[in-house]
Amino acid sequence: MxxxxxxxxxxxxxxxxxxxxxxxxxxxxxxxxxxxxxxxxxxxxxxDSKEELALAVIDEHWAEERSGWNRILRSDDPPLQRLRQLFEATEADQRAGQQSCGTVSGCLFGNLTLEMSNQTEALRERLQQIFEAQVGMVEKVITEARERGEATVADTHEAARSVVAQLEGQVLFAKLYNNTQHLDALWTNCLALLGATVPGRAEEDSLPSYS
Amino acid sequence: MxxxxxxxxxxxxxxxxxxxxxxxxxxxxxxxxxxxxxxxxxxxxxxDSKEELALAVIDEHWAEERSGWNRILRSDDPPLQRLRQLFEATEADQRAGQQSCGTVSGCLFGNLTLEMSNQTEALRERLQQIFEAQVGMVEKVITEARERGEATVADTHEAARSVVAQLEGQVLFAKLYNNTQHLDALWTNCLALLGATVPGRAEEDSLPSYS
The missing domain is CATH 1.10.10.60 (Homeodomain-like)
Incomplete structure (x- = not known):
């Protein structure tokens, strides 16, 4: 060693x-x-235990992911474009993981939530904190978009949670089919969930064409 | 015995x-x-093995769930109302599970997808078949809604997958927080994802107020 x-x-x-x-x-x-x-x-x-190791793994992974999310979500780009970049970065990460280990491994936090959150309170609490942080970061961007008149959704917190839920659900499909293209739907779905329009962009970005 | x-x-x-x-x-x-x-x-x-047992458990659970989905999704009610009933039935099932075992256990198929789909091909294939069946059942209802002019979404298959993804994502949150109220957002989000309106209903059902 x-x-x-x-x-x-x-x-x-x-x-x-x-x-x-x-x-x-x-x-x-x-x-x-x-x-x-x-x-x-x-x-x-x-x-002290495997659980303590898992918490350390979660913390280290979140520190890295949070830094990536902050870089994207706090940039000077228009708010909705930042959300689009977040989805593109998620797809790129999953594709890189697939190339290195052969299969899409999904979201570490989503995986552990479904496997372990009803079994150990320490993991449940830590995962709750991380998802709350993610929802909060997305909500700030939605609030900005609403202030600019680019999103019409009333409850920005619920909308942010729904965007993260859609992300987790599509990552589940990407893992199930070992195919990251399932993440392509995230941007159009996000616009639909936010009642959003992107000024000056082509019609394919307006909701909900899925084209 | x-x-x-x-x-x-x-x-x-x-x-x-x-x-x-x-x-x-x-x-x-x-x-x-x-x-x-x-x-x-x-x-x-x-x-022969634990894997063979897991496949049998999956099949038995899906036979039961599919029968419930068919009863709801093939009824004579208006198509969007059938989707709403599906979400309500999902919430009722999760609440019943929580009452009997103390915690929301989530969706068996979603749980096994994130835990096992990248590890055994037999489980991956079976879970793919089930999610494809679910998406197909939801797509039929969306197609009906579109024919009635109650949904505007162009790609009904992608829309159906997004509705199921939203369902899996919100069930993940219900499990994480041990709280089935997270499933309340499904109906409003479904309307948003489908570009839907419900004729003759109050404004709270139109997208995307989250109220």
Missing amino acids: GRTSDAKERILSAAQTLIELRGYSALGVAEICKAAGVPKGSFYYFF | GRTSDAKERILSAAQTLIELRGYSALGVAEICKAAGVPKGSFYYFF
Whole structure:
């Protein structure tokens, strides 16, 4: 094994890959250590349990994803275009994952929500916090769009949650069919859910043509 | 153990309950047999493997759910009202599950898609068939609504998939928050996704107020 500081990172990285590929329940600590190339004692030096490791994996993944979301959603582009870029970035991420491991692995947070949120309160709470943060970030952009007269939806919070729900639902289909093209529908559906129009754009961007 | 014919049903019933509560990977054959009250030899008399059991659980659950969907979606009510009834029935089912086991367990097919579809081809194919059937059933209703001038969406297949994706996404939130009220948004969102209006109904049913 390398330096202690490497070992923790290696465990986290191996665990994230394995959880994305096979879920949480299917994994054992021994397998994670083997993939990370560290002895089992090293695992328990850093983490009290597999659940504590999962929370660390979730936190690390969200720190990275949040930074990407902020870069896109806080840019100077028009608000609806930022949402479009978020969907395009999601599709690009899923495609990159598919190319590296052969299958679309989906959203780590969505996967763990359906697998684990009714079983451990610690995971449930952390996943709730992350989805609330995502909904809040999307809601800010919807509010901006509404102020510019580009969205007509009344309840921006519910609308933001519906956009994130549509994202999770289409990522589920992308995983089921191992095909990221299912994410193409996100932009048109988002416009429909927001009662949105994009000024100056061609008719195909108006709702709800799916063309 | 009871008669052989009981044993198979008991195994299927116990497996469905356990898979809904804890997923597929977390379960072992021994635990399923214990919950069913049958000896392990009895399991292998009926099923070659845990995967074969999971396929049987999926088939049995879909036979039941499909019958409920058909009863609602093929009724004589106006097409959009049938979709509304489908969402209400979904919420009632999730609420009943929550009352009997303490937590919203979500959609068995969505759960297994995110947990297992990238790991076993047999499960992936079966789940694809079920979601394709669901999308087809919803698409027929959307087509009827369009013929009546109550929906304006151009691509009825893509629209049906988006409605099912929204359903899966909101069920994910219902499970995450252990709260079936998240499913209340489905009707308004469905109208928005279909570019729909409901003739003769109050303004709150038009899109997309979320009120």
